[in-house]
Amino acid sequence: MTDDGAEMRFLDDVTVELVKHSASDTDVLWAARVSTAGEQSLEEVGTDPERSKGLINFLMRDRHGSPFEHNSMTFFVSAPIFVFREFHRHRVGWSYNEESGRYRELRPDFYVPGTERKLVQQGRPGKYVFVEGSPEQHKVVTEVMEASYRQSYAAYQEMLEAGIAREVARAVLPVGLFSSMYATCNARSLMHFLSLRTKSEQARVPSFPQREIEMVAEKMEAAWARLMPLTHAAFVASGRVAP
Template identity: 80%
Template sequence: MTDNPAESATASFRSDMTVELVKHSAADSDVLWAARVSTAGEQSLEELTKDPERSKGLINYLMRDRHGSPFEHNSMTFFISAPIFVFREFMRHRVGWSYNEESGRYRELQPVFYVPAESRKLVQQGRPGKYRFVEGTQAQQELTGKVMEDAYVHAYEAYQEMLDAGVAREVARSVLPVGLYSSMYATCNARSLMHFLGLRTQHEQAAVPSFPQREIEMVGELMEAQWTALMPLTHAAFNANGRVAP
């Protein structure tokens, strides 16, 4: 191990999140034909070739009155790279989600770690349910970056030392912190994504306040931007009706 962990060149640090839409079958028309089968039967298939814009009132009605199942007949798969602590919050969302995450048992984990950007508010005020975050001082920013980087490098060197000694990856990984970046595929439908966004993002149109950790909110914002392009009418109805999943 090195005498000064802070000088190690093995670790890298980042403050951003990666969200890539790798495949999808999702459009506003999916909502319409799924909804209309209840009254039109086989004729509902005609909705596949119609302009959804002509039926945006129906999408808004379904959202407003919380007829949720038509919003499930679509699929989106995202590749996400984020710190482990983000994934641990993410995987509390189970209904309508499927996950596959990289494994520290089967591969050597890479030394990429999370350090907050200067824009990340560091100081918590108030109590749970009513707290807010405010800007940290320059000294707090510098301390946070230094302490985190030193701790990460020291932990990864300990991990490497055990691997070099022949210790199994699944044992050696125990010393690694939750600020380590991991990657996963996450598959959902529009209804499960709306539930996620309602809890994990803040928005001026939200009827119910949410207090997400900023890092998972960053992931949510990136997912929402890509979903909006696929299902603009559904997204608009979601916003117009308080960002509450139907």
């Protein structure tokens, strides 16, 4: 327990919720068909499933990206700051609103890797391989992290109690602290994110995401695949490269 009663929490997972959306495979179809057919009633588009699938696969493979932009998904994401640091480097087709350490006192929720998180890194930049840590290494991580987090949060609390502004006191808080945000994207910007932030044997271009942002990406991908199954399948089939 901290002084103000907020309970310290050590979490090994992230949260992703699809808050709202306007996104379906049909959105891709009519956007694509305007180039050859002008306006069509939405009813006419997509009545032949095989042709719909073929058109989406063609657009993906030949990198016709704009038809994948006429849709929208908003996610609530709660994850450590070091994940958000990577996330916010995605600039195009993404909108963000995040909780602020200037306007509110931050809650003591911290990230500690779970037992399945591989802790040991081998190889060199661009060629990293992660391997299992030993039980001793997991023990070190858990104990050292929790102790360090406790100390940092206590320092934060001590400064707040001394009347120091939140935006100053927060400097001691670690990047393992959880933050939360709303993130809005479209299928094209999401695919670009997924191509860089997931690792897959199906990927034509290798990527080496940090596991924690990949955990966020996997949850987003699962939600998106339910909304736009044909588009998702085409993305996978094309080697997970965004059009």
